[in-house]
Amino acid sequence: MAAPSATAGQEANGYENLQALPADISRDDLGDTMLSFLRALGLPRRAGEGCLHCHVGSLDVPRSQWEWSSDEKPNKAIARRMIRMVQDINEEHLAGLAHRDWPELQVGCVTCHAGRLDPRPIEDVLGSALExxxxxSVAVLYPVLHERYYGAGVYDLRVGTLASMASELAEEGRYEDALRLSDVNETAHAGDPSARRITLALTVQRALDASGPEAAVQVFQQLRETEPDEALGYSVLDGIGWRTYRIDRQADALVLFRANREAYPDLYFTFESLAEARHGAGEISREEIIAAYEGYLEANPDHEMAQAQLTNHRRSN
Structure with missing residues (x-):
């Protein structure tokens, strides 16, 4: 006896135009599959509203009158291609992996979509909005995404995501845009000192690029009068100092490191940054930086980081 055709299988179940799913799929399994698509893409399930993403119909008429078999909407063709892609991954690629700890492990639509239509990471989504x-556009979109998805594990909505985009704009000299995004970041992460720190760092960095290191130090000192140390702190000048150092502006960087050491004389990190920058710029010799660490360890004999740096310099030629 010949095997039943795909068309015959569909007709037996009352389906029309099934192409990517099994022709003999049960009505319950088909319903569960469609619901999984809705959940994976974050589409509404109320009254079949999310079904209209791919299917032709209207909420104004009963679903029994919808044109379920129609291929009019491009999203249906996209969905079929995605279904086949998932099938290929599970049946060809994952099934062929050796030493699988979980042989039953499979991917699904939710693996990438995770409750959203656009499966791209947030950096790409925001980058497209910026373009x-x-x-x-970014200032409008980010709060919407943050409100809807924060804590859901869908996007990386931590402080650093928007901060990185703001920093990239600053590197292009677009400080007004960078500060605008940093302000959005502060609003979304109200009370988080790390969000405030990005704004403060951009403010100091803008002064540096516009008017030089002395102006940056002056802005930093003014900010210290009003900003809590948990938001400002030593890391602002330290980070800007090393950014400046790496683009061959060692003299400017040393101004920042010295100011930071003066502001935070008891912190090891301001000591280390200044010592390492001076040595790297050729301002002090190998013997002098060794002596500097030895002096620091006399006052702080149990400081492991200082001891490690001293050991490294003693080993260097």
Missing amino acids: RGGVD
């Missing part, structure tokens, strides 16, 4: 509509 299309400028910083205003």
Whole structure:
């Protein structure tokens, strides 16, 4: 006896135009599959509203009158291609892996989509918004994504995501745009000192690029009068100092490191940054930086980081 055709299998179940799913799929399994698609893409399930993403119909008429078999909407063709892609991954690629700890492990739509239509990481989503509509588009989109998805594990909505984009804009000299995004970041992460720190760092960095290291130090000192140390702290000048150092502006960087050491004389990190920058710039010799660490360890004999740096310099030629 010949095997039943795909068309016959569909007709037996009352289906029309099934292409990517099994022709003999049960009505319950088909319903569960469709619901899994809705959940994976974050589409609404109320009254079949999410089904309209791929299927032709209207909420104004009963679903029995919808044109379920129609291929009019491009999203249906996309969905079929995605279904086949998932099938290939599970049946060909994952099944062929050796030493699998979980042989039953499979991917699904939710693996990438995770409750959203656009499966791209947030950096790409925000980058596209920036290209299309400028910083205003990002400033509108990010709070919406943060409100809807924060804590859901869908996007990386930590402080650093928008901070990185703001820093990239600053590197291009677009400080107004960078500060705009940093302000959005502060609003989304109200009370988080690390979000405030990004704004403060951009403010100091803008002064550096516009007017030089002395102006940056002056802005930093003014900020210290009003900003809590948990938001400002030594890391602002330290980070800007090393950024400046790495682009061959060692003299400017040393101004920042010296100011930071003066502001935070009891912190090891301001000592280390200044010592290492001076040595790297050729301002002090190998013997002098060794002596500097030895002097620090006389006052702080149990400091492991200082001891490690001293050992490294003693070993170097």
